Amino acid sequence: xxPHLLQHPLAAHIITHLRDQTTKPATFRTLAYHLGLLLAIxxxxxxxxxxKPIHTPLEPVTGRVLSQPLVVVPILRAGLGMVQPFxxxxxxxxxxxxxxxxxxxxxxxxxxxCKLPPMAGARVIVVDPMLATGGSAVQAIDVVKTAGAxxxxxxxxxxxxxxxxxxxxxxxxxxxxxxxxxxELNVQKYILPGLGDFGDRLYGT
Ligand code: PRP
Ligand code: URA
Numbered sequence: 001x002x003p004h005l006l007q008h009p010l011a012a013h014i015i016t017h018l019r020d021q022t023t024k025p026a027t028f029r030t031l032a033y034h035l036g037l038l039l040a041i042x043x044x045x046x047x048x049x050x051x052k053p054i055h056t057p058l059e060p061v062t063g064r065v066l067s068q069p070l071v072v073v074p075i076l077r078a079g080l081g082m083v084q085p086f087x088x089x090x091x092x093x094x095x096x097x098x099x100x101x102x103x104x105x106x107x108x109x110x111x112x113x114c115k116l117p118p119m120a121g122a123r124v125i126v127v128d129p130m131l132a133t134g135g136s137a138v139q140a141i142d143v144v145k146t147a148g149a150x151x152x153x154x155x156x157x158x159x160x161x162x163x164x165x166x167x168x169x170x171x172x173x174x175x176x177x178x179x180x181x182x183x184e185l186n187v188q189k190y191i192l193p194g195l196g197d198f199g200d201r202l203y204g205t
Contacts, residue, residue, distance in 0.1 A: 003164055003176040006042050011035060011179050018157070019195045025204040029081060032129065032202065035157060035179055036085030043125055043155050043177045044070070044090075066090075068123050071149070075100050075128040075140050076113060078199040082127040082155065094122070098143055100136045107189035109136040116147045124149035129157040129198045131178065133189050134166030141171050157198070158182055160191045 014035045017023055023031070050067035053060060072086040073079075076099040086093050099113030126140050137154055144152065152174050154167065159178040162185050167176055182191045195201065 001168065001172060001175055003159060003178050003181060004042065005181060006039055006177065006179040008038055011038050014038075015157070015180050015195075018201075019193060021196065023201075025201060028201050032081040032157070033084055036082040036127075037089065039082070039155050039157070039177055039179060040085045040089050043153055043175075044123070047123055068151075069094070069121060071096060071117055071119050071122045071124045073098055073116065073124060073126045073140065073144055075126065075136055078130060078202060079126075079128045081198070081202045082129060082157075086125070086127075094118075096124075096144070098126075098140045100139060102136065102189075107133055107135070109139055111139065111143075114143060116144065119144065119147055119149045122149070122151065124152045125155055126152070127155045130191060130194075131156040131159040131163035131167070131176070132185060132191050133160075134163035134170075137163065137167055138170045141167075141174055153177065158191055158194055160185050 048068040049064040094117040096116035
């Protein structure tokens with residue numbers, strides 16, 4: 001399945017400022033939040049709803065309300081920068097956490113933490129701003145599938161061709177939403193042009 005590319009002038013504007021090496025962590029966090037809102041809306045377009053009869057001040061009407069529980073699972077640490085948009089838009093969302101860290105030499109992600117809520121019947125959205133080799137995303141999706149997630153999607157900010165290809169190969173039924181599809185990985189497995197190390201830029205490390 002090809003990735004859903006967020007196409008909105010505001011998304012392009014925000015990505016450019018995120019990429020800019022002069023953008024400082026406080027601004028970077030705000031920009032990531034705003035882009036997260038756009039991505040959260042895009043990734044939840046097809047959430048299930050059900051009828052709800054209500055009365056307006058003028059007459060009865062049958063409206064629709066959300067009927068499917070939502071679980072968002074950030075991959076620590078950079079994924080934390082994409083959680084608040086989901087919390088603000090969907091106050092009933094549950095949050096799970098998967099801690100993965102890439103080895104600086106091999107770029108292979110090592111698991112160091114996992115805490116997940118019940119996921120039966122829920123839309124589960126795994127979030128990680130950078131889809132580079134795809135190793136972290138594949139591992140995280142393996143974990144949530146093992147924990148019972150069946151209706152799954154993955155949301156990133158910047159994706160590489162290598163990461164998209166690996167996800168398509170390993171989890172072909174999981175839709176991928178992203179705000180940018182970049183050119184390639186460098187030898188250290190960083191995305192080009194990319195925006196550098198997202199976690200470092202988010203938290204000033
Ligand atoms: C970064 C990023 C992703 C991962 C992507 O995390 O946030 O989780 O790399 O790379 P991959 O697609 O090649 O697996 P990192 O390991 O740097 O940890 P951090 O979020 O704690 O900075
Ligand atoms: N992780 C990042 O933060 N940036 C990249 O370009 C690749 C992995």
